[in-house]
Amino acid sequence: MDAARARRHGLRVAPLVSVLLPYRQAEATIEEALESVLAERAVDLEVVAVDDGSTDGGPARVARIAQRDRRVLQVATGGVGIAQALSRAAEAARGALLARMDGDDISVGERLARQAETLLRDPRLDVVGARVEAFAAGPIGEGMLRYVDWLNSILTPEDHAREMFVESPLCHPSVMLRRSALEQVGGFREVPWAEDYDLWLRLDAADARMAKLPELGLRWRHREGRATFADPRYAIARFLEAKAHYLARKLGPARPVAVWGAGKTGRRLARALARNGVAPARFVDIDPRKIGRIAQGAPIVDPSRLERGAETLVVAVGARGARALIRGHLAARGFVEGSDYVCAS
Structure with missing residues (x-):
């Protein structure tokens, strides 16, 4: 039963979920990424798709999907970088719950509905991630595979607090968080290091509680040129x-x-x-x-x-x-x- 029908029958449904999806040069993958999110019908959602300076056919593909699915809202920045693009997306979003997604990943298993229900069920939680599966066109390095195994082993709020200074314990495009928690720590920020890790560290400093779904929620694509490997802010020294x-x-x-x-x-x-x-x-x-x-x-x-x-x-x-x-x-x-x-x- 989708969210609209559930509401008509008087059943409890989660608040609107706004999916923040910035993308750039994602023509080959953006349709699959968007469709994987839009396939969810058990939760009210909108997708704020932010074109952050694309010069390929990605924005046109998003526009075609938006024409037939009113849940897609298109925003263009001209190319301001991931942190500012996310801030623009959050400003345009209407939801009390903000989920993340990237233009080259695949959301799986009704993860948005499960994350929203988890946050609805436990008001003490501020962030809910999901287990991820790394995939690529070629082989994935041993270091990345070890990191994903470690990340997927961290589930409870206690786990996340304990491991916060070991490595970034959440995969950014797999998370959902309360807008109120994001605003409490100052939103997305431009920093000399990874913007997502900075957010988790600020939330940890504010005693926010973070958890993770025990099921797979995202297929995390690794490709040449991705910020994880190319942006100097993601270097070990910056972490x-x-x-x-x-x-x-x-x-x-x-x-x-x-x-x-x-x-x-x-x-x-x-x-x-x-x-x-x-x-x-x-x-x-x-x-x-x-x-x-x-x-x-x-x-x-x-x-x-x-x-x-x-x-x-x-x-x-x-x-x-x-x-x-x-x-x-x-x-x-x-x-x-x-x-x-x-x-x-």
């Missing part, structure tokens, strides 16, 4: 800057800070934190070759020297599996993640 900027605020001046990890990952994060006014007082490491030495003016000590409550610990290790081992060690000693320590990378 580190974003983490340090918000993590330094979270740590604050209340207690000294120690970094577990005197290797490349820990030292790199420590330098970034210092640039944001939080210089670690010491490093922690298990490597006997490092213990007793000095790094960035701070001593490197054995984990046995840690004392709960004496400092806030930042776990920053790069070796696969090391973070889980450290979490287990700290839990056995009574350390509580989120108050005694935070994981980052």
Whole structure:
């Protein structure tokens, strides 16, 4: 039963969902992306399709779909970039719930209806993502596959809060969020790093609750030229800057800070934190070759020297599996993640 019929029968339906879909040079994929969203009939929706400076046939294809489906609203920016394009889309949108979609991805499995119902059912939630499947015309790199597996393992609000400074825990085109939550943190912003990660970090700082559907909701296309690979704001160094900027605020001046990890990952994060006014007082490491030495003016000590409550610990290790081992060690000693320590990378 679609949303209009449900309303006529007096059944509960979610508020209007506005799908924000900016696109540029997406002639080959925009129709499939749009149709995958418009196929949903169990939720009231509109699609704000923002042409952000296309010079191909994409806008014409969107126009043809808009002629036969009044749920599609066309906006053109002339080419202002993803953050401003999303701001224009949000301004034009009428819905209390804002969903994301990109012009080269495929929404699957009635994910908008399920996300809207989840937000309607739990007023404490502010953002609901979905599990994703990466696909491409050619092979997908091992690093990306590991990232997708990690991302899909994060489901609950507690999971998202715990992993926020490890990596971006949500795939942007898979999410739905409350307009009120977006407006509370200042909307979409132009920043020196990825605009989506910046949004999750601001929402986390505002104690917003984020979750993810346990089912697949989006087929996430990876192709040459995509911003994830081509835009310098998505480089690893920029992600580190974003983490340090918000993590330094979270740590604050209340207690000294120690970094577990005197290797490349820990030292790199420590330098970034210092640039944001939080210089670690010491490093922690298990490597006997490092213990007793000095790094960035701070001593490197054995984990046995840690004392709960004496400092806030930042776990920053790069070796696969090391973070889980450290979490287990700290839990056995009574350390509580989120108050005694935070994981980052």
